[in-house]
Amino acid sequence: MTTETTVDVIDKVLGLGPSSPLLALREQRAKLKHLTQTSYVAALHPADPRNFSYAERATLAARMAALWTSQELLTHYRDLATTEGASGDVLSIADPAWKPEDEASRLAVILRHVDLVTKNPKAATRENIEKLYAAGLDDRDIVTLAGIIAFVNYQVLVVAGLKMLRDN
Amino acid sequence: MSDAVHEFTLDALEWHPYVQPVDLQKATPEQLDALKVTPSNTKVSAYVLVLAQETEMLAERSPLFNDIMYSDGGLSRGGRELGALAASFVNHCIYCAQVHANRFIQLEKRPEVVDEIYTNGLEADLGEYDQALFNFGVDLTAHPDNVGVYQFYHLRETGLSDLEILDLIHSVAIFGWANRLMHTLGEPHRKD
Numbered sequence: 001m002t003t004e005t006t007v008d009v010i011d012k013v014l015g016l017g018p019s020s021p022l023l024a025l026r027e028q029r030a031k032l033k034h035l036t037q038t039s040y041v042a043a044l045h046p047a048d049p050r051n052f053s054y055a056e057r058a059t060l061a062a063r064m065a066a067l068w069t070s071q072e073l074l075t076h077y078r079d080l081a082t083t084e085g086a087s088g089d090v091l092s093i094a095d096p097a098w099k100p101e102d103e104a105s106r107l108a109v110i111l112r113h114v115d116l117v118t119k120n121p122k123a124a125t126r127e128n129i130e131k132l133y134a135a136g137l138d139d140r141d142i143v144t145l146a147g148i149i150a151f152v153n154y155q156v157l158v159v160a161g162l163k164m165l166r167d168n
Numbered sequence: 169m170s171d172a173v174h175e176f177t178l179d180a181l182e183w184h185p186y187v188q189p190v191d192l193q194k195a196t197p198e199q200l201d202a203l204k205v206t207p208s209n210t211k212v213s214a215y216v217l218v219l220a221q222e223t224e225m226l227a228e229r230s231p232l233f234n235d236i237m238y239s240d241g242g243l244s245r246g247g248r249e250l251g252a253l254a255a256s257f258v259n260h261c262i263y264c265a266q267v268h269a270n271r272f273i274q275l276e277k278r279p280e281v282v283d284e285i286y287t288n289g290l291e292a293d294l295g296e297y298d299q300a301l302f303n304f305g306v307d308l309t310a311h312p313d314n315v316g317v318y319q320f321y322h323l324r325e326t327g328l329s330d331l332e333i334l335d336l337i338h339s340v341a342i343f344g345w346a347n348r349l350m351h352t353l354g355e356p357h358r359k360d
Contacts, residue, residue: 146349153345168324
């Protein structure tokens with residue numbers, strides 16, 4: 001992900017060139033902008049991906065972007081998934097309509113959690129975390145998954161808000 | 169142990185995690201660094217100890233959160249707290265709402281704004297400025313795929329600068345993040 005660490009993803013997906021007034025505005029919050037980008041790397045391509053491969057992280061992010069019809073981020077994450085070598089079932093994750101055949105599998109449980117916490121976080125309860133443990137996730141896996149979901153949703157909101165500023 | 173709280177409240181709360189926090193006594197140097205633990209600062213909340221399970225993310229997230237909520241200039245501190253509160257009401261994060269409602273009151277000395285939100289929730293009837301911020305926060309949180317242009321113009325008509333709007337967007341968005349951690353990884357209990 002050599003280019004991804006140097007190119008600001010949000011500038012890229014919004015097509016903000018050097019002369020863009022919105023780019024200049026974002027630069028007024030340069031620290032925050034930088035930390036948003038480093039948070040992106042920490043969520044999508046951390047030094048130690050452990051039990052969530054880079055490909056899986058990218059396709060989960062694509063799925064969340066699709067759930068919010070965030071076309072710019074969806075395109076970005078589909079491309080990232082390909083770059084990270086996603087194939088087979090992992091590539092299918094990006095499609096919110098897709099479900100694994102085995103509904104009790106680790107992946108199926110993870111996807112139900114991703115969909116719930118993305119679109120309807122208020123409905124999440126302790127039981128949802130118990131289901132993740134039952135599917136074999138450990139404490140760190142659960143926090144990792146929560147962090148990926150939380151970051152991508154933050155990014156979706158930032159992009160949606162910035163589009164209002166860009167277009168109105 | 170007191171029962172979990174599932175209704176919005178301004179009472180002091182304590183967050184109880186569903187997952188195992190990092191044991192501070194066994195924390196790695198990377199975890200201690202991300203936790204900002206120093207000999208003079210050894211008090212770390214259960215929430216942050218849970219997030220320390222994933223050190224690399226926590227190390228970026230903490231300074232990002234602080235910059236969004238406390239940076240100089242732009243939108244007032246109270247305005248940012250109102251954005252946080254709007255998000256937390258939509259996402260039903262009882263703990264986040266309690267903390268940021270109280271902080272709003274502390275900063276703005278206008279408890280009636282919080283009273284109205286706690287009474288009427290997303291239908292709160294506020295003064296023009298607060299209403300514009302609150303409605304935009306609710307809309308962006310609930311439908312980032314379909315934010316009302318009307319809500320956006322309302323911000324402009326209220327006189328917010330682009331930088332202030334940018335700060336509001338970030339304060340709402342960072343609670344799209346925080347609510348999804350705090351509300352899903354644990355639950356609040358009333359402090360005894």
